[in-house]
Amino acid sequence: MKPAGMSKFTTLLVFVFLSFSCSGDLDFDQIDDLKLEPVVVANLTYFNIPAKDFVDNGNEQSIAFDAQDFNPFRNSLMREELIKAEFNFEIRNTVNRAYKIDLVLIDSQNNTIETLSFNVPAYAGTNNVLNFTEVFENQRLVKLKRLQKIGFVINMAAGPPLTENSPGSLKLRSAGTLNFDIEAED
Amino acid sequence: MICFSQNKQILYNFTSIPQSLLVNPGADVSYKYFFGIPGLSGVSANFGSSSFSVYDLFADNGVDFNDKVRNVVNKSSNKDKIYTNQQLELFSGGFRIGGEESRSYISFGGYQELDFLMYVPKDMAILALDGNRDYIGKSFNLGDINLRAEVLSVFHVGFHKKMNDKLVLGGRVKLYSSGANANSTRNSGFIYTTNGTTDQNIYYQYISSNLELQTSGIAAFTKDEYDGNITNDLIYNTFFNGSLGLGFDAGLTYYFRKNLQFTASIIDVGFIRHTKDIETLTYKGSYEYDGVNPGFDFTNEPENVLDDFQKAIPRDTLYNKYTTWRPAKFNTSVEYSFGKSRFDQDCSCKPPGERQYVNAVGAQLFTMTMPKDPFVAFTAFYKRRLLRKLELKTTYTVDSFSYKNIGLGIAGTWGKLNMYFLVDNVLEYKDITKTNSAAFQLGINFVFQDQD
Numbered sequence: 271m272k273p274a275g276m277s278k279f280t281t282l283l284v285f286v287f288l289s290f291s292c293s294g295d296l297d298f299d300q301i302d303d304l305k306l307e308p309v310v311v312a313n314l315t316y317f318n319i320p321a322k323d324f325v326d327n328g329n330e331q332s333i334a335f336d337a338q339d340f341n342p343f344r345n346s347l348m349r350e351e352l353i354k355a356e357f358n359f360e361i362r363n364t365v366n367r368a369y370k371i372d373l374v375l376i377d378s379q380n381n382t383i384e385t386l387s388f389n390v391p392a393y394a395g396t397n398n399v400l401n402f403t404e405v406f407e408n409q410r411l412v413k414l415k416r417l418q419k420i421g422f423v424i425n426m427a428a429g430p431p432l433t434e435n436s437p438g439s440l441k442l443r444s445a446g447t448l449n450f451d452i453e454a455e456d
Numbered sequence: 457m458i459c460f461s462q463n464k465q466i467l468y469n470f471t472s473i474p475q476s477l478l479v480n481p482g483a484d485v486s487y488k489y490f491f492g493i494p495g496l497s498g499v500s501a502n503f504g505s506s507s508f509s510v511y512d513l514f515a516d517n518g519v520d521f522n523d524k525v526r527n528v529v530n531k532s533s534n535k536d537k538i539y540t541n542q543q544l545e546l547f548s549g550g551f552r553i554g555g556e557e558s559r560s561y562i563s564f565g566g567y568q569e570l571d572f573l574m575y576v577p578k579d580m581a582i583l584a585l586d587g588n589r590d591y592i593g594k595s596f597n598l599g600d601i602n603l604r605a606e607v608l609s610v611f612h613v614g615f616h617k618k619m620n621d622k623l624v625l626g627g628r629v630k631l632y633s634s635g636a637n638a639n640s641t642r643n644s645g646f647i648y649t650t651n652g653t654t655d656q657n658i659y660y661q662y663i664s665s666n667l668e669l670q671t672s673g674i675a676a677f678t679k680d681e682y683d684g685n686i687t688n689d690l691i692y693n694t695f696f697n698g699s700l701g702l703g704f705d706a707g708l709t710y711y712f713r714k715n716l717q718f719t720a721s722i723i724d725v726g727f728i729r730h731t732k733d734i735e736t737l738t739y740k741g742s743y744e745y746d747g748v749n750p751g752f753d754f755t756n757e758p759e760n761v762l763d764d765f766q767k768a769i770p771r772d773t774l775y776n777k778y779t780t781w782r783p784a785k786f787n788t789s790v791e792y793s794f795g796k797s798r799f800d801q802d803c804s805c806k807p808p809g810e811r812q813y814v815n816a817v818g819a820q821l822f823t824m825t826m827p828k829d830p831f832v833a834f835t836a837f838y839k840r841r842l843l844r845k846l847e848l849k850t851t852y853t854v855d856s857f858s859y860k861n862i863g864l865g866i867a868g869t870w871g872k873l874n875m876y877f878l879v880d881n882v883l884e885y886k887d888i889t890k891t892n893s894a895a896f897q898l899g900i901n902f903v904f905q906d907q908d
Binding site for chain 1: 520747
């Protein structure tokens with residue numbers, strides 16, 4: 271009885287082990303095909319300047335300037351995997367003056383990479399929302415990746431004088447849409 | 457062994473296997489003495505994934521891999537988990553103490569164990585696959601990041617005693633030595649993007665982060681100057697230089713009648729105090745991102761929003777000791793036996809009152825603590841004695857991995873050699889890659905009874 275039991279047990283063991291080998295066709299190399307293509311939206315820049323800020327002690331200030339450090343490409347993901355960036359600007363002017371807004375993209379050597387210019391007509395009582403889109407791809411994107419700083423220059427065109435009590439404001443809202451292409455096998 | 461879940465439903469109360477004492481130190485196991493064949497007495501491996509199978513991801517079927525990943529993420533929730541566990545018994549043994557009439561037993565052993573448990577980080581996976589553009593208004597939950605991993609060795613000594621014909625009591629103390637541990641189970645926070653109001657930028661974007669990863673026995677390997685052999689160092693640390701902990705098991709068997717039995721056990725009530733090569737990484741803080749906003753105020757130094765972000769949610773490295781609790785397991789069972797054994801009839805070695813039953817049916821309940829909800833499994837089983845010393849146990853288990861998990865175990869003794877082989881999810885073995893969980897365990901012991 272013992273040998274018979276032993277051989278039944280052995281047969282069962284062999285059967286179970288053989289069952290292990292019966293597996294579907296797998297291809298683990300597929301992991302190399304992994305490709306992440308997230309699309310990320312993020313704020314870019316915002317300001318809202320009331321008309322009275324263009325007046326200082328009764329004198330009109332027709333130029334406003336500021337600069338901000340901005341070096342998102344120090345991040346390797348941004349530097350290496352970003353394939354397209356689209357900047358969307360929404361400008362709403364409720365001041366009775368025309369403006370030219372320049373966003374100066376500056377690199378680490380303080381050289382201008384590119385200047386984005388937006389001409390904004392004077393407010394005439396009707397809805398005055400302007401939308402601009404800038405798409406950075408290929409060479410334009412390569413240059414953008416040198417970005418270290420953004421300069422903001424606002425030039426106010428001539429027109430009816432402003433006072434401390436002038437209504438309205440010049441508002442800019444903007445965001446970027448970033449397309450990444452992250453591949454497992456790079 | 458069903459190991460990270462560690463529901464050893466086939467082994468539980470399979471008392472012809474001495475290792476069943478590891479899941480119930482109060483199991484009704486008797487021997488004069490036994491020892492396991494080193495390295496062969498308990499080998500087990502186990503893999504489980506509650507929402508997808510290896511086949512779902514890696515089938516060679518022409519479907520784009522990225523589509524498969526997306527399908528898996530879509531059908532998973534942050535309560536779905538992936539686990540793997542492996543155990544290797546290094547040595548084990550036991551002996552009866554006192555004379556031939558004594559019914560007190562000592563058992564002891566040491567085993568190495570590897571555990572890995574990760575919940576599907578669903579929101580982070582969506583963010584990586586799709587980004588946030590199509591999820592305006594959704595809060596991505598950082599708490600979805602939840603994992604723990606450990607390599608440890610366990611040394612234990614147990615004692616069980618048949619108090620009388622009705623009751624067996626047992627207990628076991630354990631010394632844990634953890635060679636490597638990673639623990640990130642109490643994360644919270646969110647990444648949120650919604651449309652801004654007209655007085656805000658295009659979006660309102662907010663990150664609240666409370667992320668923490670505790671490690672012990674790992675940091676040294678991540679340093680540039682490390683030039684050792686990770687496997688060798690890990691083995692050394694696991695056995696000789698680990699973070700130490702203590703725990704206990706307790707259990708009982710009670711016979712209402714000779715053929716109606718109740719058992720219960722609690723396993724791994726214990727902790728490990730992590731003290732060796734500890735390093736904890738944290739990202740804690742919150743930040744509202746408005747953009748790069750000029751003030752047109754010449755008195756201000758240029759600001760840098762990215763620096764502000766890193767100051768608001770800094771990466772900190774801490775070197776504090778920490779404590780982890782072992783996943784505690786609770787087992788209970790009821791078993792009804794019937795059909796007197798005919799194998800005893802041609803044997804005069806047992807008085808009629810001690811003859812074995814041929815069949816047993818019953819039910820078991822298993823629960824285990826986990827970082828999120830406890831793991832619960834319900835098992836119905838049937839045990840059949842094929843020969844006097846050859847027993848078969850089949851189990852049907854319902855748990856979060858499967859509702860049709862059929863297990864099969866066989867244990868036999870030939871002379872002094874005791875062998876067992878247990879597999880679960882046998883229905884899926886037609887194609888193991890399609891299963892959501894799989895486990896096996898096997899072992900060989902030498903068992904000496906009085907009549908031997």
